Amino acid sequence: MNEALHSIVYKNSQGFVTGHFTAMAGSCEVIIETSDQELAEKVTYAVASEAWRIESTFSRYRSDNIIYRINNADGAPIEVDSETSRLLDFADLCFEVSDGMFDITSGVLGKIWKFDGSSNVPDQRDIDRLLPKIGWDKVTWSKPTLQMPAGMALDFGGIGKEYAVDSAAQLARQITELPILINFGGDIVATAPPISREHWLIGIEPLALGQNTVPPQVALKHGGVATSGDSKRYLVHKGKVLSHVLNPKTGWPVANAPASVTVLSSNCTQAGMLSTLAMLQGADAEDFLRSHEVEHWIQRR
Structure with missing residues (x-):
């Protein structure tokens, strides 16, 4: 374990203990309403360790995990463990309900799309070369065995x-059973409402590029909150902001996507799925979320 990266810093304020650490390329925090420092540190360490475990298990930047084995199988079948199976089942569900728009094989597009705020759009020929390597429907998934064409x-x-x-x-x-708020870079879960107040108050990040409207705040008692958006990851092309959410069928950013979609649901996985699927709906994001009758906030430019 890299001790410099895998460290936790604690702060105490007004009856809450907050533990800060870094995981999954972002800042994470655990807020616990307690005066018991030892308990707070035990909880935070358990949360941070789980974040680091999942990151190392499923990161595509490592050469010692199941993702590396799958992506380097060169077309051979790979037997996966039960946790990976659950994630593959969920990805399969997302692919089906999104009509193929949510596709975990589309990450190869990240080789040519760099959403750094610039105007550097890839050449169409480079996009066309990658499109044949995308498509969850080309993968054979029969639990616990996955077989994927070479190059995907x-x-x-x-x-x-x-x-x-x-x-x-x-x-x-x-x-x-004490109230805990867990925040992994804007993906949030509350286990219970605080004892000292009615709810946790979650701020939604305002839009980039000079948007002046004050974004709403989420009053969260329990459940999950997730946000998909382009406040940090976007390109500017022909005077328009291009979202980092890519259409796997065209290889281009989704047309007319909102700048930000925040969803509140019973858990963070569900909230994240709905916020991402809404982004993929482009101009129809609002109608999509209204049809699912979930509490949500959408920001457009």
Whole structure:
């Protein structure tokens, strides 16, 4: 374990203990309403350890995990463990309900799309070369065996962080019934409302590029909150902001996608799925979320 990266810093304020750490390329925090420092540190360490475990297990940037084995199988069948099976089942569900728009094989597009705020759009010929390597329907998945054509690759980035938050929250609940808020870079779970106030108050990040409207705040008692958006990851092309959410069928950013979609649901995995699927709906994002009758907030430019 890299001690420099895998460290936790604690802060105490007004009856709450907050543990800060880094995981999944972002800042994470665990807030516990307690005066018991030892308990707070036990919970936070369990949460952080779960985040680090899931990151190492499913990161596509490592060469020692199941994702590496799948992506380097060169067309051979791979038998996967039960946890990976659950994520593959969920990815399959997302693919089906989105009519193929949510596709965990589309991560290869990240080789040519760099959403760094610039105007550097890839050449269409480069996009066309990658499109044949995309398509969950080209993968054979029969639990516990997965077989994928050579040259294709899986990426759990679209569901991994939300899954990690829910998994960590489950561990925290096993340790204590005290109110806990877990935040992995904007993917959030509350195990219970605070004792000292009615709810947790979650701010939605305002839009980038000079948007002046004050975004709403989410009053969260329990459940999950997830946000999909382009406040940090976007391109500017022909005067328009291009979202980092890509259409796997065209290889281009989804047309008319909202700048930000935030969804509140019973857990973070569900909220993340709905917020991402709404982004993939483009101009129809609002109608999509209204049809699912979930509390949501959408920001457009």
